[in-house]
Amino acid sequence: MSDSAMPVTAQTLAGAVRAAFGTDQRVVSLTRLPGGSRKGAYRLRLADDSTAVAYVWDDAENYWPDSGPGNDDADPFAPATGHALFESAHRHLRAVDVRIPELYLSDDTHTYFPADLAIVEDIRGPGLATILRERAQRATPIMDRLAAALDRMHAQTSPAFGRPSAIARGRLPDAESCEELVFDRARTDLAEAADREPSIAAAHDRLAEALAALRAAVAPRTRYALIHGELGPEHVLVDAHDEPVLIDIEGLMFFDAEWEHVFLRLRYEDYYSHLQSRDLDDARMAFYSLAMHLSLVAGPLRLLDGDFTDRGAMRGIIDHNLGKALRFAA
Template sequence: MGKVFGTGYSVAMVTKMHGGAQKVVYKIDCTNGFSCVLYVWDITMNYFQEEIANQYTNAQSYGSELFEINNRYLTGHSIRTPILYDLNKERNHYNFDYALVEYVAGQDAEAYFNHPDARVKDTIFQRLGDMITGMHAGESGIYGKPNQAESNTEQCHLLQFENAKIQLSYASEYIDVIRENQGKLLDMLHNLESQIEPRSRYGYIHGELGPNHVLVTDHLEPCLIDIEGAEFYDIEHEHSFMEFRFGDFYRYLKNDHLDVNRKLFYQYHHHLSLISAGLKLVQRGYPDQQTAKGISDYHTRRALQFIEDVTEN
């Protein structure tokens, strides 16, 4: 703290905050009243280190370099995210990278779902909708991180296609109802993928934009956090995720010009992926076991309901 901010910034208290599954987060309070946040990217504390080691999709959303790249992009395009004060990747004293970032006072967006004042809710979610529309409008002919120069040879949705097969296979080992319906679930995945037409333009997405990744400031301004997974990609990937994470409040965020087939495919992929993700968190000792199990159970039901609904229609 002294090296970054000066000798007047003495640490009074360090508090571990509720972080995600891929990095450790602390709030630092100083004796002079200043507060900031410490991010620690320690792979030994990551609940998906096995997937990262094997270069599965989690590897695209972990690490200080991805945070730095996306922080620069978001800040440069006037999309609110905590200010990066300092990033240390030297590993001279520790075997992990860490950063000091702005402490944004406020609550996450979900805390406002049941707010008694409709005007407050309108203000917050309309602002968030405008922010997301502006973010998605940033286009590229190459999917991937903002600093990526070489184009990929295959369509981006095929990454999710392969990942969904891996996650379905994993879940079938531990969940009876998934194992019993594995063939139907896999057939649906292939069917949805076959409906997708090629694309060569991509929007900039957050990658996991749920209400827990939106902080709302005291001035009711939305601020995006956990930005490591942001990249140029199909915006249908984002919208299909936001639709079930924001529930009724998705009406503020929706886009009426999406590719319906892509959105259906990504929606289904999210269900298959999150069955496995919740299961792994349970198995690997995630502190909030009830939430982790709830994720797996909820998306198991949704995936099975999905194949029934699509078959009926």
């Protein structure tokens, strides 16, 4: 995080660009990319007309309340922000041959800018969200390649769950299992959502009963898969060879693959058949579905407490998941 507030400009990133690309290189123009609620992403156009992207982890770029560096990284659901999580995730995904932007410069010493910084490959062209919406014929082979990448990730397992960097340091979640952690989190999400949404408040007791019943049906497990955790279409870019490129990777963790698949099923809808796995536990899928919907109501409501700019999109996420959650209370 930052030592002091400094605007992100061609001038303030000049030293970082020279370190990444050579002393003759300079920034001609800089544009902040849309989206992103925990870090700033800026497209840099360089003197030779090439481009790159700068990631900046600064308090000024973080729209989420209470998600600074003091959060416990042993909790895989703590806010996924920061240079250390990015570097760890980058290493793990490269190790399993999953396509991510090339890393040109990584600095958490604040040598070049008074905030943690990375400069990465710029993947141009339409992202997967646009392709799914506008170019369905092109989407099929890309989705199949994304499925293969997910298979490689999920084949990497650990006897412990949590963020890889935390596990490596022996820092494990307090919960004894993924389902226990999800259950505790879902009850918190339910309570917070009930405080702000009258329809959730009216159904609170029935939703709490549904959560408990679904949790009770989940059998124990002792190995966990490497998952992205929030792999919506907006977190998949597509390179010039139609290879899917994963971004916003800081939330990478060892966890139940069902948690990933519940999110994928929710976000990809008609295209989920390309990603669907036969090695999933139905009881976990049902339990995690309700927990995920509650999370996607409570989380965006927390975000709207701040000054996040795209409030209409967040409200849309809330309303969609509100309806899905309430079906469990019927």
